[in-house]
Amino acid sequence: MNEQTDIRSLFEPRGVAVIGASSNPAKIGYKIVENMIASGYQGEIYPINPKGGEILGRPVLKSVVDAAGPVDMAVITIPAQFVYGAAEECAQAGVKNLVVITSGFSEVGDAEEEKRLVEFSRQHGMRVLGPNIFGIYSAAAAMDATFGPGGILPGHVAIVTQSGALGIAMIGKTAAESLGLSALVSIGNKSDLDEADVLGYLAEDDATKVILLYIEGVKNGDRLAAMLKQITKRKHVVVIKSGRSKRGAMAAASHTGSLAGADDIFDSVMRQCGVLRATSVQEAFNWARFLADAPLPPGPNAVIITNGGGIGVLATDACELYNVNLYDDQPKLRETFKGVMPDFGSSKNPVDLTEQAAVDDYAQALDAVRTSPEMHACLALYCETALFDTEQFASLLRRQYARFRGKKPIVFSLFGGEKIEATTQTLRKEGIPVFADVYEAVSSLGALYQSWRNLGREEDVLDEPTFDVEAIRAVLQSARADGRSFLLADEASNVAELLGISMPRSTVARNLEEAVSAAEDIGYPVVMKVVSKDIIHKSDAGGVALDLENREEVIDAFQAIMRSCRAYKADAAIEGVEVAEMVKAGVETILGARQDASFGPTVMFGLGGIYVEVMKDVAFRAAPVSNKEALNMISEIRSYPLLLGVRGEKRKDIESVVQVATTLGHLVNVCREISDIEVNPLVVYDHGNGAKALDVRILLGEDKGVNPS
Ligand code: ACO
Numbered sequence: 001m002n003e004q005t006d007i008r009s010l011f012e013p014r015g016v017a018v019i020g021a022s023s024n025p026a027k028i029g030y031k032i033v034e035n036m037i038a039s040g041y042q043g044e045i046y047p048i049n050p051k052g053g054e055i056l057g058r059p060v061l062k063s064v065v066d067a068a069g070p071v072d073m074a075v076i077t078i079p080a081q082f083v084y085g086a087a088e089e090c091a092q093a094g095v096k097n098l099v100v101i102t103s104g105f106s107e108v109g110d111a112e113e114e115k116r117l118v119e120f121s122r123q124h125g126m127r128v129l130g131p132n133i134f135g136i137y138s139a140a141a142a143m144d145a146t147f148g149p150g151g152i153l154p155g156h157v158a159i160v161t162q163s164g165a166l167g168i169a170m171i172g173k174t175a176a177e178s179l180g181l182s183a184l185v186s187i188g189n190k191s192d193l194d195e196a197d198v199l200g201y202l203a204e205d206d207a208t209k210v211i212l213l214y215i216e217g218v219k220n221g222d223r224l225a226a227m228l229k230q231i232t233k234r235k236h237v238v239v240i241k242s243g244r245s246k247r248g249a250m251a252a253a254s255h256t257g258s259l260a261g262a263d264d265i266f267d268s269v270m271r272q273c274g275v276l277r278a279t280s281v282q283e284a285f286n287w288a289r290f291l292a293d294a295p296l297p298p299g300p301n302a303v304i305i306t307n308g309g310g311i312g313v314l315a316t317d318a319c320e321l322y323n324v325n326l327y328d329d330q331p332k333l334r335e336t337f338k339g340v341m342p343d344f345g346s347s348k349n350p351v352d353l354t355e356q357a358a359v360d361d362y363a364q365a366l367d368a369v370r371t372s373p374e375m376h377a378c379l380a381l382y383c384e385t386a387l388f389d390t391e392q393f394a395s396l397l398r399r400q401y402a403r404f405r406g407k408k409p410i411v412f413s414l415f416g417g418e419k420i421e422a423t424t425q426t427l428r429k430e431g432i433p434v435f436a437d438v439y440e441a442v443s444s445l446g447a448l449y450q451s452w453r454n455l456g457r458e459e460d461v462l463d464e465p466t467f468d469v470e471a472i473r474a475v476l477q478s479a480r481a482d483g484r485s486f487l488l489a490d491e492a493s494n495v496a497e498l499l500g501i502s503m504p505r506s507t508v509a510r511n512l513e514e515a516v517s518a519a520e521d522i523g524y525p526v527v528m529k530v531v532s533k534d535i536i537h538k539s540d541a542g543g544v545a546l547d548l549e550n551r552e553e554v555i556d557a558f559q560a561i562m563r564s565c566r567a568y569k570a571d572a573a574i575e576g577v578e579v580a581e582m583v584k585a586g587v588e589t590i591l592g593a594r595q596d597a598s599f600g601p602t603v604m605f606g607l608g609g610i611y612v613e614v615m616k617d618v619a620f621r622a623a624p625v626s627n628k629e630a631l632n633m634i635s636e637i638r639s640y641p642l643l644l645g646v647r648g649e650k651r652k653d654i655e656s657v658v659q660v661a662t663t664l665g666h667l668v669n670v671c672r673e674i675s676d677i678e679v680n681p682l683v684v685y686d687h688g689n690g691a692k693a694l695d696v697r698i699l700l701g702e703d704k705g706v707n708p709s
Pocket of ligand 1: 019020021022023024027028029048049050051076077078079080082085086101102103104132133134163164165168
């Protein structure tokens with residue numbers, strides 16, 4: 001259903017029918033016709049209603065098939081039981097897109113009718129937006145086909161929302177704050193067209209500079225992620241997501257699953273895709289507004305200009321939180337700002353002009369930031385003082401903003417009484433990024449910097465998997481043939497070997513001679529464990545010997561194991577002993593990969609050992625991952641310094657971890673029938689000495705065969 005198609009005709013239709021157009025102003029079918037006309041849509045509008053007549057001066061047709069010109073889009077505003085019939089007429093009329101406002105489909109449990117509608121539409125070359133939506137606005141066609149309050153200004157922000165109510169509220173909010181939109185799309189039930197389809201159009205739309213996505217649930221996450229990765233190389237994308245459900249994770253059968261709260265994966269994947277995730281609607285709105293107008297900074301160094309020490313420190317804290325780099329060249333700062341700073345002012349960054357600062361001092365300081373090649377962005381803060389004329393200051397901000405515009409980003413934060421609040425509102429309405437709260441100002445600049453780093457990122461190079469997929473499939477199939485949805489330890493070891501994941505070498509010896517030769521073959525030191533189905537607690541029975549360094553110790557240990565086990569259980573059937581490589585201590589990590597319900601194949605990395613579940617120090621990525629992305633994931637966990645080596649320890653073999661992570665990512669991408677694979681622990685040694693997987697577990701899910709993409 002979701003193959004890439006050109007949905008340009010949805011955003012730039014030549015003619016639009018409104019099926020269910022009504023002359024009753026209280027009805028949605030009236031409001032849509034009204035908004036279409038008011039927004040200045042230049043194509044033909046065809047109100048459709050069997051009653052005929054006229055609506056807002058437009059003749060009403062009895063059926064869409066009567067339209068004289070092409071109808072690229074039909075907005076449907078009639079009750080659910082009549083929608084299918086309307087779709088049949090649309091097919092007859094050669095309509096390309098159905099915008100189904102009507103509620104009462106899968107969101108209330110009637111998935112069948114929704115499916116029937118989409119199947120019919122697709123068979124007849126029509127795409128479906130909705131159902132259960134408030135409509136679509138497209139600046140490219142000056143078309144407001146929503147039943148919102150109207151008054152949408154054209155601009156550079158595109159909003160794609162799953163929530164109807166929030167989307168409609170956004171219309172009012174954008175109008176109140178003079179934020180211009182390039183598009184506003186309500187996707188509702190996503191029965192056919194989803195976020196990724198809409199993004200496909202917006203990616204190519206020159207007017208769209210920022211995309212704001214409001215997501216409640218992700219259906220085809222891998223497709224969405226692929227699209228987002230491409231778009232964020234060119235445009236800013238901001239996302240807000242609600243519904244942080246952990247249900248999916250609760251049901252999962254492995255560590256990898258249970259450690260992966262649904263939201264953790266979403267969060268990681270969005271970061272991986274270069275998307276900015278906002279925590280609130282207000283934050284998303286602030287970011288979108290700022291990003292739509294701000295130029296990209298020419299470099300990483302930001303400077304804070306303030307007249308209050310306290311607010312400057314707050315801004316410094318916020319800069320750390322939002323990853324904004326403060327310019328720190330003291331001599332240069334002193335030289336640049338010496339003319340505007342009293343002797344007792346600070347020549348550090350924040351540049352503190354002190355309470356005595358006059359409007360002119362601000363002007364000089366901001367000019368200095370603007371013209372300095374070393375300073376790339378500015379945060380101008382102001383605490384109300386008796387010395388300042390607010391009107392004059394507002395004029396200064398306007399002038400300075402105009403000078404910075406298109407060259408360097410600048411944000412303002414003003415704090416004070418009624419006059420300041422009123423000024424803040426006025427300036428915001430004019431599109432100047434002024435915030436009452438310092439954190440809001442810095443968070444917006446931080447979003448720009450994060451996006452700036454994403455935009456400049458290098459193309460991710462994905463190596464081809466090198467393992468023998470067919471040999472692995474044969475192991476999986478034999479487990480399935482045995483009626484199992486999990487692999488036995490030796491089968492999992494076999495898969496690990498095929499993947500090139502190093503596990504401790506081991507072999508079963510049936511007598512002393514075999515034990516000695518196995519030990520010589522593996523190399524000392526070795527461990528030995530009794531192999532007997534009758535002895536479950538091997539240590540209790542004296543059936544385990546560790547750290548055997550030579551032939552003599554192996555002989556002694558073998559005899560001791562046999563003696564103790566016979567004494568422990570005289571009638572035990574003893575098959576022999578398992579001789580295995582003695583694993584040295586290292587940093588214990590956990591690596592997993594699984595099929596996530598929303599994003600498909602994903603990989604996970606964390607610090608292993610007994611604390612993994614308590615610490616939950618884990619990171620995720622959508623798979624497959626490149627070496628670079630695997631390293632990003634690994635370095636994201638809090639305990640990463642352990643791998644870099646603490647207190648004089650050597651750096652660990654991070655390259656081996658990267659290799660296992662990329663391999664697992666490839667595996668779950670290629671073999672979608674593997675629902676979970678987990679390497680726990682993967683013991684990582686010093687750089688150059690590799691890593692060893694002590695345990696590998698594999699679970700099988702639904703047999704989906706080869707990677708469909
Ligand atoms: N072709 C053309 N016109 C028709 C047809 C047809 N086949 N059948 C009926 N009509 C006419 C009706 O006669 C009526 O016109 P009239 O006012 O001249 O009598 C008009 O179409 C509308 O039909 P009604 O039966 O009056 O339906 P009503 O307007 O009350 O409701 C609606 C239709 C709005 C689609 C409703 O069923 C619905 O789904 N409402 C919810 C919409 C919604 O909330 N969507 C999600 C938005 S997102 C959010 O959460 C905000």
